[in-house]
Amino acid sequence: MSTRADLAVSDLAASAYTIPTDQPEADGTFAWDSTTMVVVQARTDDPGLPVGVGWTYAPAAAARLVDDVLAPEVRGRSALDVGAAWEAMVRRVRNAGRQGLAGMAISAVDVALWDLKARLLDLPLNRLWGSCRATVPVYGSGGFTTYDDETLRAQLGGWVEQGIPRVKIKIGESDGTRLDRDLARIAFARSAIGGDTELYVDANGGYTVKQALRAAEAFAGSNVTWFEEPVSSDDVEGLGRLREQLSLDVAAGEYAWDLDGARRLVESVDCLQIDATRCGGYTEWFRIAALAAAHGLEVSGHCAPALHLAVAAATPNLRHLEWFHDHVRIEHLAFEGAPVATGGGVSPADLPGHGLVLREPDLARYRVV
Numbered sequence: 001m002s003t004r005a006d007l008a009v010s011d012l013a014a015s016a017y018t019i020p021t022d023q024p025e026a027d028g029t030f031a032w033d034s035t036t037m038v039v040v041q042a043r044t045d046d047p048g049l050p051v052g053v054g055w056t057y058a059p060a061a062a063a064r065l066v067d068d069v070l071a072p073e074v075r076g077r078s079a080l081d082v083g084a085a086w087e088a089m090v091r092r093v094r095n096a097g098r099q100g101l102a103g104m105a106i107s108a109v110d111v112a113l114w115d116l117k118a119r120l121l122d123l124p125l126n127r128l129w130g131s132c133r134a135t136v137p138v139y140g141s142g143g144f145t146t147y148d149d150e151t152l153r154a155q156l157g158g159w160v161e162q163g164i165p166r167v168k169i170k171i172g173e174s175d176g177t178r179l180d181r182d183l184a185r186i187a188f189a190r191s192a193i194g195g196d197t198e199l200y201v202d203a204n205g206g207y208t209v210k211q212a213l214r215a216a217e218a219f220a221g222s223n224v225t226w227f228e229e230p231v232s233s234d235d236v237e238g239l240g241r242l243r244e245q246l247s248l249d250v251a252a253g254e255y256a257w258d259l260d261g262a263r264r265l266v267e268s269v270d271c272l273q274i275d276a277t278r279c280g281g282y283t284e285w286f287r288i289a290a291l292a293a294a295h296g297l298e299v300s301g302h303c304a305p306a307l308h309l310a311v312a313a314a315t316p317n318l319r320h321l322e323w324f325h326d327h328v329r330i331e332h333l334a335f336e337g338a339p340v341a342t343g344g345g346v347s348p349a350d351l352p353g354h355g356l357v358l359r360e361p362d363l364a365r366y367r368v369v
């Protein structure tokens, strides 16, 4: 008798959607007016059975990489043995490079395969792995350098009203050359949220070590508790110096493309950020989270909150998830069942997989691949 344990992945379908931002967005070192989401759907031979859905935020070329390079490795493999598919994908991109585009493509496939497995077993993903908490804390994230004061006040104030007790703004404007404006925006943000909300800043690598030290000294009165990528994450030694010299938490990890990238950072941060849409999906998330735990660190999910919700609920040493403005908006547009933050947290739905349903008709006008 054949059972669901015998099911194989019959096909991966990749598509890409470019969605304009609601207004121009920029951080310390980058500006954008649209975001491209690459979606992977994983199917079995039985059209009556559920489909797994994964995604990443990557150039549309990642969809081609899924079709041409990864799908042939995954097709025909057991739908339950995600680890074997993951190993095969990583082996296949040896010469193309595991990081960057291939890392994002592997991530989208891995998420789709885990979602497929959980749906075939009729279990929510967080229950399949073993949940640690019913509610996952989030922090509001946006505060782009392109915003005027009123936009910034409305966004930060909206999160505080929602009950989110921590918010993050972008600094390091124009590659760290506008410290005057950074300091004014930090002071303004503090006044907009009041004294009871935690204030985080993210320089996206816009400062040098000395600039970051001077900036932290100058904004000390605003009680900032999280300084993300004060210098480039490539400057691991610089991050480490700042971690030693500053009393606020130094955070990085969004460009840890794999376990080894996370290993290089783990001595230099107070909280390790992980992005399952880049690092190799849920499979690599758990390995990186374990590495962080072995160094006495908590982890924080970077962006894509709907994608991270289940894995965050199942990770013991989790601090919080980033409730990133741009991705919250896109995930609500793209998925039925996208989570809503209430009282400072989000809770996984009691539905199979990650519980999200792709709104293909609504996305059609954004489709580029």
Ligand SMILES: [Mg+2]
Pocket: 202, 204, 228, 229, 254
């Ligand atoms: Mg960041």
